Amino acid sequence: MPVDAPTRAPTREGRRPGAVVAGLTARRAARSGLLWGYVFSLFVASTALGYAATYKTQTARDHLAATFGTNAAIDALIGPAHQIQTVAGFTAWRSLGVLSIVGAVWGLLAGSRLLRGEEDAGRWEVLVAGQTTRRRATGQALVGLGAGAATLWTLTAIVTTVVGRSAKVHIEAGQALFFALSLVAGATMFLAVGALSSQLAATRRQAAAYGGALLGLSYALRLVADSTSGFGWLRWVSPLGWVEELEPVVAQRALALLPIAGFTAALVVLTVWLAGRRDLGASVLPDRASALARTRLLSGTTGLAVRLARPTLVGWAAAIALFALVIGFIAKAAGTVITSSSSAEHAIARLGVSGTGARLFLGVTFLMVALLVALVAAGQAVAARTEEAEGQLDNLLVRPVHRASWLAGRLVVTATALVISGGLAGLSTWLGATSQHSHVGLGDLVSAGANIVPPAVCVLGVGVLALGFWPRAVSTAAYGLVAWSFLVDLIGGLIGLNHWVLDTSVFHQMAPAPAVSVHWSTDAVMVAIGVAMAAVGGLALARRDLQGN
Amino acid sequence: MDVKAIRTEGLSKRYGSVDALSDLDLEVAEGEVVGYLGPNGAGKTTTIRLLLGLIRPTRGRAEIFGLDSQRQAVEAHRRVAYVAGEANLWPSLTGAETLHLLGRVQGRVDSAYRDELIGRFDFDPSKKVRAYSKGNRQKLILIAALMTRADLLVLDEPTSGLDPLMEQAFRHSVHEAREQGQTIFLSSHILSEVEALCDRVGILRDGVLIDMGTLAELRHLSSLTVEATFDGSVPDLSRVPGVSSVEYDGRVVRCQVRGSVEPLLQVLAASSVHELLSREPSLEELFLAHYGASTEPEGKPPNAG
Numbered sequence: 001m002p003v004d005a006p007t008r009a010p011t012r013e014g015r016r017p018g019a020v021v022a023g024l025t026a027r028r029a030a031r032s033g034l035l036w037g038y039v040f041s042l043f044v045a046s047t048a049l050g051y052a053a054t055y056k057t058q059t060a061r062d063h064l065a066a067t068f069g070t071n072a073a074i075d076a077l078i079g080p081a082h083q084i085q086t087v088a089g090f091t092a093w094r095s096l097g098v099l100s101i102v103g104a105v106w107g108l109l110a111g112s113r114l115l116r117g118e119e120d121a122g123r124w125e126v127l128v129a130g131q132t133t134r135r136r137a138t139g140q141a142l143v144g145l146g147a148g149a150a151t152l153w154t155l156t157a158i159v160t161t162v163v164g165r166s167a168k169v170h171i172e173a174g175q176a177l178f179f180a181l182s183l184v185a186g187a188t189m190f191l192a193v194g195a196l197s198s199q200l201a202a203t204r205r206q207a208a209a210y211g212g213a214l215l216g217l218s219y220a221l222r223l224v225a226d227s228t229s230g231f232g233w234l235r236w237v238s239p240l241g242w243v244e245e246l247e248p249v250v251a252q253r254a255l256a257l258l259p260i261a262g263f264t265a266a267l268v269v270l271t272v273w274l275a276g277r278r279d280l281g282a283s284v285l286p287d288r289a290s291a292l293a294r295t296r297l298l299s300g301t302t303g304l305a306v307r308l309a310r311p312t313l314v315g316w317a318a319a320i321a322l323f324a325l326v327i328g329f330i331a332k333a334a335g336t337v338i339t340s341s342s343s344a345e346h347a348i349a350r351l352g353v354s355g356t357g358a359r360l361f362l363g364v365t366f367l368m369v370a371l372l373v374a375l376v377a378a379g380q381a382v383a384a385r386t387e388e389a390e391g392q393l394d395n396l397l398v399r400p401v402h403r404a405s406w407l408a409g410r411l412v413v414t415a416t417a418l419v420i421s422g423g424l425a426g427l428s429t430w431l432g433a434t435s436q437h438s439h440v441g442l443g444d445l446v447s448a449g450a451n452i453v454p455p456a457v458c459v460l461g462v463g464v465l466a467l468g469f470w471p472r473a474v475s476t477a478a479y480g481l482v483a484w485s486f487l488v489d490l491i492g493g494l495i496g497l498n499h500w501v502l503d504t505s506v507f508h509q510m511a512p513a514p515a516v517s518v519h520w521s522t523d524a525v526m527v528a529i530g531v532a533m534a535a536v537g538g539l540a541l542a543r544r545d546l547q548g549n
Numbered sequence: 550m551d552v553k554a555i556r557t558e559g560l561s562k563r564y565g566s567v568d569a570l571s572d573l574d575l576e577v578a579e580g581e582v583v584g585y586l587g588p589n590g591a592g593k594t595t596t597i598r599l600l601l602g603l604i605r606p607t608r609g610r611a612e613i614f615g616l617d618s619q620r621q622a623v624e625a626h627r628r629v630a631y632v633a634g635e636a637n638l639w640p641s642l643t644g645a646e647t648l649h650l651l652g653r654v655q656g657r658v659d660s661a662y663r664d665e666l667i668g669r670f671d672f673d674p675s676k677k678v679r680a681y682s683k684g685n686r687q688k689l690i691l692i693a694a695l696m697t698r699a700d701l702l703v704l705d706e707p708t709s710g711l712d713p714l715m716e717q718a719f720r721h722s723v724h725e726a727r728e729q730g731q732t733i734f735l736s737s738h739i740l741s742e743v744e745a746l747c748d749r750v751g752i753l754r755d756g757v758l759i760d761m762g763t764l765a766e767l768r769h770l771s772s773l774t775v776e777a778t779f780d781g782s783v784p785d786l787s788r789v790p791g792v793s794s795v796e797y798d799g800r801v802v803r804c805q806v807r808g809s810v811e812p813l814l815q816v817l818a819a820s821s822v823h824e825l826l827s828r829e830p831s832l833e834e835l836f837l838a839h840y841g842a843s844t845e846p847e848g849k850p851p852n853a854g
Contacts, residue, residue, distance in 0.1 A: 120640075203640065203679065289680035293645035299653045308639060391637030395690075398601050398631040399654045400623045545604035 021127050021137045025114050025144025029191075033148040036106050037155030040099055040183060042487060044156065045163045048091040052168040061085040080226055082250045088164070088171045092249040096182055100243045103152070103187030104215050110148060111194020112207040115141055120204050125280055138275035142195055142268055149188045156180040171249055179248040185260050189239050190215065192267035199274040202287035209315065215240075216319070223326070239263060301401055302409035308387075309380060309410075313417040316376045317424055320369060324425040324449075327365045328432025331358035331440070358438040362429065362448065363515025369425045370452035370507055371486050373418055377456040378478035380414040381463020385474040388467075389549045403542045407464070411534060414460060422453040440514060448513035454526035455485070455506035461530030461537070468540025471547050481506065552615040554579045554701050554732035555600060559609035562595050562756075569595040570756045572609065577734055579700070582727050584743035585736040586836060587753035593736040594634070595756070597705050600734075601631060613701060627656065630699035634706035636686035644674035644681070644689050651693040663696035669718045683710040695722055701732045708739065720745060744832040752836065768829050772805040777817060778824040789813050 055061045065085040078097025083089030115138070118124045128137050157180035164171030164179075171179065193211045201207035221238035225231050235241030236259070245256035278284050297303035335357035384407065387393045396406055426449025430442045463478035470477070485505035502508045509526055511519040555577040562570045570592040577583045587593050598604045600611050602622035611618040616625040638647055652658035667674060670688045678686065687710045694702060702723075708716050723733060723746050737743050743750060744764065751761040760767060772793070779800045786804055787795045790812045795804040800823075806813055810827075817825065 287680075289677060290675045291643050291677060293643055293649065293675075295646055295649040298642075298646055298650040301654070304639075304650060308641070391633070391635070392639050394603060394633065395638065395651060396654060397603060397622075398626060398629070399651065400626045400656060401654060402623055543605070546598075 019140065020130065021132065022140035022143045022147075024127075025141045026147035027144075028114060029110060029145050029148025030151040032106070032110050033151035034155060036103070036187075037152045039483065039487065040095075040103070040152065040156045041159035043099060044091060044095045044160055044183070046487075047094050048087055048163050048166075048169045048171075051090045051094075052087045052166075058085070061090075064090075079222070079244045082247060087169045088175070088249045091169070091171075092179060092182075092247075095179075096243065096246075096248060099183050100186035100240060101219065103184060104190040104218075104240065107149070107187040107190030107192075108194045108197075108211040108215060109208060111145055111191040112198050112201075112204050112211060113194075114145065115195050116198035116201060116207040117204040119198070119281060128280060133276070134280065135272055135276035138195075138199075139272050142192075142271065145191045145195060146188075149184055149191055152187055153180055153184045156183055175249050175252065178246075178252055178254075181257075182243060182246040182248040185243045185246065185257075186240060189260060189264050189267075192264045192271070195271045196267045196274070199271055199278065200283060200285045202283035202285075205312070206283075206287075212315075300409070301396060301406045302412060304396075305410045305413040309383065309413055309417070312379065312383075313376065313413075316372070316379075317417070317421050320372050320376075320421050321424045321428040323372065324369055324428035325432040327362065327369075328429035328434075328438070328445075329436060331361050331365075331429075331433050332436045332438040335359065335361040335438070358433060358440050359444075359515045362433075362440065362445075363512035366425075366448055366452060366513065367486075367489065367507055369429075369449075370455055370510060371482065373421050373425070373452050374456045374459045374482045374485070374506070375479075376421060377414060377418060377460040378463060378475075378482050380410065380417070381460055381467065381478045382475045384410050384464075385467055385471055388471065388546060391548060393546065397546070404538055407467075407538050407541060411460070411464070415457070418453050418456045418460070419450075422449040422451075422456075425449040425452065444514045447518045451510060451513045451518045451523060454523040454530070455510050457527050457530035458506045458533075459530075461533030464534040464537035465540075466537070468537030468544070471544075552579070553577060553612070554581070555611070555613060555734060556615075557596075557600070557609065557611040560596070560599055560606055560611050561608040562592075562599060562604065563607040568756045570599065573758055575751065575758065575761075577732060579732050580727075580730050581749060582723070582733040582747050583735065584747035584750040585734060585753065586738065586740070586743060586750060586832075587736075588738065591753040592756040593753060594705055596753075597631075597703055597734075597736060600703065601626070601629070628700040629703060630655070630694035630697045630701070631703045632690050632694045632705065632707040634709050636683075636690045638678045638686060638689065640679035641677060643677050644672065644685075647678060647689060648674060648693055648696070652696065655697045655699075657698075658696050659698050660696075662698065663692065666692045666695055666722065669722070670715060684712065684715065687711055688715065691719065691722075695726065698726075698729065698731065701734065702726060704733065704735045704737075706737055706739075707735070708737075708742065716742070740832045740836055750832070764832065767832075767835050772807040772830070773810065774803070774828055774830065775806055775810075775813065776801065776803045776826040777822050780821040780823045782820070784816055784820045786813070786816060789816050 055064060062085050065081070065083075079093070081090075081093045084093055115124075124137075128134055132140070157177050160171065160180050160183075161173050161176040163169055164173070164176040190211065193214055194207065197207040197210040197214075198204075201210055218238045218240045221234045222241045222244060225234035225238065225241055226244075235245060239260070242256045242259045242263075245253055246260075247253055274284050297307045393406065397403060423446065426446040427442075429449070430440070430445040433440050433445070459478055459481055462481050463474055466474045466477035485507045488502060488505040489507040506526065509522055511517070511522065553576045555575060557573050557575045560570060560573040560575070561568070573596060575596075585593055585596070595604070599606050600613065600618055602618045602625070605619060613625040614628055618625060642650065648663065652663070666672075670692060672685065672688045672692060674689075676685075678689070681689065687707070691707060694704075708719050711719060720742070723735070726733060727746075733746075735743065735747060747764075749761065749763050750767060752759055779802070783797065783800055783802060786792050786802060791806050791808045791810075792813055793805045793807070795802065804813075806827075
């Protein structure tokens, strides 16, 4: 039988088959950049307008500058303050200090997700098998990440320019564009870090851990440079230090853009080069493909949950303990300055905190610790959903395992981790504080540590509720609640938000211990709500179809 | 009434406006090896996920050894082992750790048999799951299922990614399981595999079970292929009762016979036949007959009649 000759050549779908990877990556990076652009914009706008509304007179502003401008502790946390007696100066300082770190975390996670995450999922293989090479595809993915950073910058720049035009704020258009550039510089560098660590590591989690270690080191170097005299040069070896050197609005040092651009470009080139040198799915750094069997924990679903979550939870606990140690260490110095200035005390009182000295400082900064613990809860809710979405859960549920007992195992492990994290936070803060003779008691700090657990339990409850009813929305619900709560609590007090809005923040419900005593009854209610939501979510999970990605 | 290994009544699953499975009535007796055939998207995996209680039926019900798939899933699963077509395992665990975990969760393992299977499938359990190829991951979930010696093995395209040697090892293991009296429900689209292993075969199309029976029964409904080579003149076979699709190729004649072969033999005996070949349709031919005739009304075997 004659073979049918092909009647026509395959047609070209779309114009540029070679640009598929860039398009796919750009779409996802830009969507994420847009979301975080809103967060950045909201933060900048609310900081500026909140400051203008709170410190109406120049006298009040000078007081504030006298307080924070000379405070080594605050310098250490979010960088030194310059010209914070002006709205523009304060906004630049506060926004850059917080958002460069937030942006770096975003960049790291987005970069590793869109490169190593796609490769882990096997989707990269399909793309690279098409009309492209590993190197070209990686280059395109980097262009896509660039589009994400550009989106973040564009939205931030627009809002900063608009807010800057307000007579109360007064940031010129050119300054606003440079300011927005400074705000996204950390994000851009760490997008590249995420892309490079995606080549070095064997899994997405490993890639995020490598990048996270660099971010931690970068923060630590900057912290030492800003808080220790004679070590200011260290700022020039830290990516976060370069961002700080930009000093947007105030000094606008474009020179610091050089190391930022050079660092990013070097990482991009290295990433593309390494992508061509390694095998698909393999890592550049050696990965142990074999291991001795460690079966002690692997006798049931709870043991498995411990085994799977342990590396992540240990990493978080270490980060939380370290952060708590640092704030404990600087609490006395920071507290002394706060209590010597009535305007600073007034500012902090607006966050709902009162008290004296180190306690007051710790009451404010424990919000950051609470944020970290809540992120642990959100991450574990997402991990449970991922186990379902990737089909690993099937292996358990086709065996004699109740869905409820699988979920309960995971929740018990998470809850234990939250309590341990809270306890470690209290203990480490006490160690740091005691080394400086801060006179804040162990009991108070352990209570303050326990006090940050209930908001995290609420976040976990919302995550599990989503797992039961809207499994594909677990990540949005859990991380969304954390981000919403944090921003509302941080800026709500400054700009006098309606209490109904404030009440939606899980952190607002939490008493700012150790500045004030813990409201155990409120905490109990929060835990009860979290447990109830988790229970309802668990019941819904038992009655629905399992769903993949 | 004796308890069936698998029994479904009007089992149906609807996703939006698509009927993934419609009114499935299926019975698999204990000790039977049943093949479940159908092209991609016919509803094979949906059936299996319903049987295992991973998804919930829109209508109808399913039982495993008399236990309801939804309400008594955990009790039912004590007697079931399942192999998925795609092995999604925890990437950070090693093969040995995975086998240990899944064995402990199942609650019973024949350790000697497990070690034998590891040897038979030439599997290295010391590696991490993320370092295994697709074929090796498939071996891992096969070993994890077989080592429990469960009363019912539910296999959903279990040999995807296995090389021919390992396919042989798999068939050997299924034969062993059958000799042990285990029931096997094998979903596949590898027809030779089903033909070699199964007592009965069900054929699924667009979510509807369109045929179910032993291979002999399915063949009985279909025609026999006969090929005759003649020394001398070639007789006209087109008017012989029961004969159809006559093809002439020189002195070779090919035709299909349905029902009794007696009339054809009478005609052939009167001619000088040099060579006579006849064979049953392969499962592939049966299968293609079901799917090729897409204009046939659904639910009725196209060759019945």
